[in-house]
Amino acid sequence: MDALTLSNHTAAGPTPHGFLRSINLSDSKTTARVVILLLPFPFLLHYLIGLALFHHAHLRPKTNQVPPTLPHLIPLLGSAIPFAFDCANFIRRATQYANTLVPVRLTLLASSIFLFQGRRTVAAVWKEPRLGSPILIYTFALQHVFGMPARALAAYRADNSGSHRRPHPASNVEERNRVDYLTHQILFRAFGGRGLQVAVERCVGILGRELGGVVPPGEEEWVEMGDLGGFVQMVLGTAVLEGLYGPALGRLSPGFLGDLWAFDRATPKFAKLMPRWLMPEAYRVRGRLLEGIRRWHDYARQHFHEAAVGEDGDADPYWGSEMVRSRQKVLMEVDGQDYEALAAADLGLIWASVTNVVPSTLMTALHIFRNPSLTTRLRSLLFSSGTVSPTTLKPDLTTLLHSTPPLLSSIYAETLRLHLQAYVTRSSPHADVTVGGWTLPRDKVCMVNTYAAHMDEGVWNTRGGRYPVGKFWEERFLVYPGVPGSGPLRPDIEKGPVKVEKKEGATKGEPTFSLEGLEGAWIPYGGGYAACPGRHFAKRIILYTTALLVGGYDIEILTDRLEMDDSCFGLGTQKPKHEVPFRIRRRKGGEGIVG
Numbered sequence: 001m002d003a004l005t006l007s008n009h010t011a012a013g014p015t016p017h018g019f020l021r022s023i024n025l026s027d028s029k030t031t032a033r034v035v036i037l038l039l040p041f042p043f044l045l046h047y048l049i050g051l052a053l054f055h056h057a058h059l060r061p062k063t064n065q066v067p068p069t070l071p072h073l074i075p076l077l078g079s080a081i082p083f084a085f086d087c088a089n090f091i092r093r094a095t096q097y098a099n100t101l102v103p104v105r106l107t108l109l110a111s112s113i114f115l116f117q118g119r120r121t122v123a124a125v126w127k128e129p130r131l132g133s134p135i136l137i138y139t140f141a142l143q144h145v146f147g148m149p150a151r152a153l154a155a156y157r158a159d160n161s162g163s164h165r166r167p168h169p170a171s172n173v174e175e176r177n178r179v180d181y182l183t184h185q186i187l188f189r190a191f192g193g194r195g196l197q198v199a200v201e202r203c204v205g206i207l208g209r210e211l212g213g214v215v216p217p218g219e220e221e222w223v224e225m226g227d228l229g230g231f232v233q234m235v236l237g238t239a240v241l242e243g244l245y246g247p248a249l250g251r252l253s254p255g256f257l258g259d260l261w262a263f264d265r266a267t268p269k270f271a272k273l274m275p276r277w278l279m280p281e282a283y284r285v286r287g288r289l290l291e292g293i294r295r296w297h298d299y300a301r302q303h304f305h306e307a308a309v310g311e312d313g314d315a316d317p318y319w320g321s322e323m324v325r326s327r328q329k330v331l332m333e334v335d336g337q338d339y340e341a342l343a344a345a346d347l348g349l350i351w352a353s354v355t356n357v358v359p360s361t362l363m364t365a366l367h368i369f370r371n372p373s374l375t376t377r378l379r380s381l382l383f384s385s386g387t388v389s390p391t392t393l394k395p396d397l398t399t400l401l402h403s404t405p406p407l408l409s410s411i412y413a414e415t416l417r418l419h420l421q422a423y424v425t426r427s428s429p430h431a432d433v434t435v436g437g438w439t440l441p442r443d444k445v446c447m448v449n450t451y452a453a454h455m456d457e458g459v460w461n462t463r464g465g466r467y468p469v470g471k472f473w474e475e476r477f478l479v480y481p482g483v484p485g486s487g488p489l490r491p492d493i494e495k496g497p498v499k500v501e502k503k504e505g506a507t508k509g510e511p512t513f514s515l516e517g518l519e520g521a522w523i524p525y526g527g528g529y530a531a532c533p534g535r536h537f538a539k540r541i542i543l544y545t546t547a548l549l550v551g552g553y554d555i556e557i558l559t560d561r562l563e564m565d566d567s568c569f570g571l572g573t574q575k576p577k578h579e580v581p582f583r584i585r586r587r588k589g590g591e592g593i594v595g
């Protein structure tokens with residue numbers, strides 16, 4: 001008889017004591033088997049207790065409770081593996097309870113973070129001024145992704161004064177060390193008002209020049225190319241980089257833009273703290289980028305003079321813009337900063353300003369040009385609305401902003417909804433904070449995931465499942481007058497008091513673009529005081545580039561294949577997994593007037 005077979009049976013079966021007595025523990029093989037059999041029990045027990053607490057918290061919620069912990073098997077490891085490696089699926093599963101998006105606490109390698117999801121909860125996070133600072137994630141990124149030296153990080157870590165003009169009353173950080181507030185002010189000036197206008201004008205001018213280099217004016221032959229992604233990265237990437245940071249950076253380091261895209265692909269690995277020996281090439285690329293920025297800074301320090309500032313009152317050929325000049329002055333006053341630290345800070349800014357707007361434009365264009373009838377329809381609207389001139393075939397920036405065809409606005413919003421996969425991070429360094437009926441403990445990390453919000457079937461209108469949340473639908477954000485059930489929100493949910501943007505293009509009988517009721521639901525740029533400072537710039541660049549390509553060029557996509565790459569989940573805009581071959585030619589002026 002096997003040593004595990006029970007010897008002490010009762011009428012009702014073996015007793016537990018009999019079971020244990022019956023095991024022949026002197027047999028080491030048997031002991032090992034027993035240990036192996038019993039090993040999962042503590043983990044299972046831990047999981048079951050977690051599960052019970054999790055359900056209890058949702059079924060009998062207390063006012064302002066801390067979000068419950070997602071049950072997990074292994075205590076210290078927690079949900080770290082699916083969080084890091086099965087990101088998109090895990091986030092969707094972890095934030096759902098009874099088909100509703102809910103906040104949840106995740107255990108990750110002995111620490112914990114809080115995911116705050118659900119459109120009303122997210123809207124409440126945006127409105128809470130104590131959650132207005134992203135300094136925590138900013139510091140993490142500067143250290144682990146952008147390579148800022150430790151001596152310079154101390155000032156960022158110490159800054160608990162917040163992003164607002166008035167420092168938090170419990171903070172005693174000196175004014176010149178308020179790096180969070182000071183850098184935000186510079187960004188607000190650069191990407192708001194006049195700063196925004198001249199920056200966009202510079203970028204679109206360079207975009208025209210770059211396109212002309214690929215498809216020369218006057219030529220109407222098709223040019224075939226291997227990858228639309230590479231093409232947009234090159235022409236629009238150059239336009240944004242040079243428009244914001246000036247011509248010297250790229251001239252002194254000709255491989256800079258290529259390295260920036262290689263670095264972008266490696267950012268998830270840097271964020272997961274992968275060491276140098278596991279990805280030496282990525283570290284080399286980052287080293288080259290930092291060296292290129294230092295070279296540019298040195299050159300600008302030597303050559304800049306006030307008279308070099310151009311007619312727009314902003315650009316100069318050395319630093320590139322007022323934004324960069326101001327950052328140099330302000331950051332050099334902060335404790336512990338030096339030229340190396342400033343290079344890392346600028347790598348962060350350059351990465352943020354190029355690597356989302358370019359793939360977002362690419363995906364907008366790709367969705368349009370993959371669908372020839374959509375291209376024709378949009379082209380016709382661009383000409384009939386006066387957005388694109390029928391003679392030059394170029395968009396007019398002012399008209400584009402004031403009378404964007406609602407279809408183009410809807411395509412833009414739908415592209416960002418479908419492809420934005422970013423974590424937006426907040427914390428409250430001084431006190432616990434209650435938002436939307438949930439409490440975030442002091443100094444804990446609160447994250448909002450844009451993908452979870454954008455895939456929320458409880459919020460988005462799918463016209464009864466005809467247009468699933470995971471598929472592109474160009475009309476999702478259009479409201480048709482007199483058509484019940486049109487518009488981005490599910491018809492059966494309350495819009496609530498929130499209104500993000502006025503409807504555009506309201507002409508009798510025609511559809512209008514609407515973001516009504518979507519605060520906390522459509523969040524590609526984050527939200528609240530710390531929302532992406534480059535969002536107005538990004539919107540203008542995406543709309544302008546799309547209108548320029550649709551109005552002035554024919555583009556044929558030479559493949560039906562479109563799979564998306566999730567490897568940068570959490571860090572920004574999705575890109576296609578494969579190359580997208582295409583051909584492009586200029587259209588003839590005057591031909592564009594359709595319908």
Ligand code: HEM
Pocket residue numbers: 134138187191349352353354356357360420422423424425524525526527528530531532533534535537538
């Ligand atoms: C489609 C394009 C873009 C998307 C989807 C996007 C998205 C985001 C998101 C989600 C955040 C976090 C916001 C938050 O914490 O609430 C962010 C932050 C930021 N974005 Fe953008 N962004 C885009 C383009 C740009 C551009 C063009 C610039 C600069 C010109 C820019 C500069 C920044 C900066 C500097 C931050 C960090 C701000 C801080 O320190 O708080 N972004 N962006």
